[in-house]
Amino acid sequence: MGSAGVPVVVGLDNGGTSNNATVLTLDGQFLVDGLVEIPSEVQAGPEAAIAALARALDGVLAHTGVPRDLVRAVGLDTPGPASATGVISSRGSTNFSQPAWRGFDVRGALERRLGLPVTYHNDGNAAALYAHHVHFGPEAMTRSSVSAIVGTGLGGGVVEAGRVVAGAAGMAGELGHVHLPLDGLLAPEQPVPACACGFAGDAESIASLTAIERNLLPYWLTRHPGHPLAAEPPARAAKLVRGYGERGDALARAIFTQQAMALGRLFTIAANFTDPHAYFVGGGVVEAAPEFRDWFLAAVREHTVLREEQAAVATFALVPDRDMAGARGVAIAALEALRGGPAPQPLVA
Structure with a gap:
């Protein structure tokens, strides 16, 4: 649960069926031990899916007791193919099959919806990043x-x-x-x-x-x-x-x-x-x-x-914690982007 007013980043793992969310403090502590899921609504199109991602963020904050004003950044992962900046392939994909998804800037749309900086990775990269940081500490x-x-x-x-x-x-x-x-x-x-x-x-x-x-x-x-x-x-x-x-x-x-x-x-x-x-x-x-x-x-x-x-x-x-690896990986990515600087420090305690 949230504590002592420590700022956080939120990781959002978007899938074909569900969104999973996690919370990572700026000092490297995950506040969620399991899945916190809601329907992803991706088959209903981009507008419904972005609204579902926003609900996922609100839900995990309520779950952890973290106030919204303590969120400094958000990490997002989706299945590919997509660009490095979160633009869905112009050909769409299995999860993003409707024409409205083709070439859709999912990262930018979520950033505008939340009013927070959003860092994007595809789901494979997110899981890889989590495995790396857990293994090497x-x-x-x-x-x-x-x-x-x-x-x-x-x-x-x-x-x-x-x-x-x-x-x-x-x-x-x-x-x-x-x-x-x-x-x-x-x-x-x-x-x-x-x-x-x-x-x-x-x-x-x-x-x-x-x-x-x-x-x-x-x-x-x-x-x-x-x-x-x-x-x-x-x-x-x-x-x-x-x-x-x-x-x-x-x-x-x-x-x-x-x-x-x-x-x-x-x-x-x-x-x-x-x-x-x-x-x-x-x-x-x-x-x-x-x-x-x-x-x-x-x-x-x-x-x-x-x-x-x-x-x-x-x-x-x-790769540990397979079901949670995506959300945790993009939370780590968001934290790294937030810290920036030429000499980054370890991101997970």
Whole structure:
């Protein structure tokens, strides 16, 4: 709960169904321990969605007992694709499908609605930023990391010296669309996987829920005739694969082995571009039973090829608090933007 009149920033995580909000004090303390959610209203269009984000801010302030006049800035994340300044792609996206969303400045609209400075990141970058600061703590501003967030698609983020690398158009860290070497990754006669973006053989075409449904499960069912998942509708079957994997099912483990190999090859590429201190894996694939989660992360590590010098200093870890990572990440970003200056200090106590 709020205390002693300490100024705060608010983090708002916008999703296709819900908005989640958090509060971070200027001295680096989160005041929310769990989800504080309301409907996001994104399917009702921009005006309704911006109003819902404003309600989310008011709701989390009421939840924490923080007066509105103590809010100094707001962080916002949404699913991509969007520019570095929060302008939704001119082609729209899965969550922003109506024509009114195409090219819509969601960050600017929220800033005008709230009368507060708003910092924007996409949801993958937000989760990456949170993982980085939680993992490194006081050393976060002197460390680097790469995160892969496995969900419906494959998001990610690159963090250098405690800050997200956004890129010129805001599209840095789109790890899902990095092309991977497929030799030894695909099984005999397995078709080259296709991505919804139009690429073939990129990371998302293998390491995502969509990839399981469209590419991996159809192939592996031909190798395991009579498997119970063959009787399920494809979308439902894809969601059930993780449960089978937790129980050691051979088909499911084959699928997740390919996904782990894909992430390992992705991190191998990242190692030669950014040479990060840490590699983080997040998303639904690791929101699983401990044995499966540990097995999967170990498999990613096994298939990441590092030089001896890199292996001596690099760590592999999971993105913590997946449901809260987005809101917390953009709260950290808002705090960093508010502090500014040439010599930033650690952002999380």
